[in-house]
Amino acid sequence: MQQPDHHEEAAGAPDHASHTECAECADRTYRADHEDHASHPDLTGRAFPLGDWGEPAERLDELYRWVEEGALRTSEWYLADRTWKRRGARYHS
Template sequence: MGQPEMQPEGPPGDPAGRTLPPGDWAEPAARLDELYRWVEQGALRTADRYLADRSRRRRTANLLRGGTAAGVVAGAALPLLSATGAVSGCAPWGYLGLLLAVACAGADRAFGLTSGLLRDTVAAEEVVRRLRVLQFDWASECAREMLGPAEGTAAEAVDRCLGILRRFSEDVAEVVRTETTDWLLEFRTGRPPLSVHTTPSPRRPDPTAPAPRHFPPPGGTRPNMPRQRPPEPR
């Protein structure tokens, strides 16, 4: 069976341009190790992309926040100094300082620098955390194979390893999708999303749990009062 040709990869950290590396399953251990390295390198490239984007945003955001702080201080101090007579003719510069502060804050909000910095940080940390889980799960599976599994065939062991890699790839893709969704929400609404990552999932009822008991109100149940006929006109 011929091996498929390698397709050119996309930009670093772009999972859409990465294809499975070709290989021969005649040696399952070597093939699994190759796939593990491929998945691990893809996760590292995704984390590096977010970290590089975070560094670029951090420099610009720090500059804009510094301009905002300097403008606010100048806008508050210069008119006060002009009013007390300590420095004459500096009130207009204070107004320009306030204008600079508003411009810097507006640019930060319009370009999403601070919010993008937070998104990149959360996404990079989440990818690294999931990568650590993958490494320990893979080490546990390798130790299990070295010690000799008590049950199961070699095909089942390969299927377990492929399941670990597939779930990890889906988790990383979900992190990227969530970050992209947050960016789209911010781009459309003009403000950062409040809580996209921390939305709790609804709890499913436990079929083995006993049914909840309904206790009557204090004093017993309220009796049903019979309807009274309206008084007849005299």
């Protein structure tokens, strides 16, 4: 059996589609975002990959992929960090 939405329990309470944010929804969202942030630890440096320069074009391609992977990981970390801070600030201001 599905639990009723906490807004349905109170007479005249707005539904989720139309209300701005109630304290319970804000707390639930903040906790979910904070837990998501915990899965994105601080960035740490990575060792420069060693490789064979016998084939320079192949080696440069490997380095390009290594740098690109690091940039994508950094972007993902940054955006995840901003999301929970932005949502947290919205509810605690």
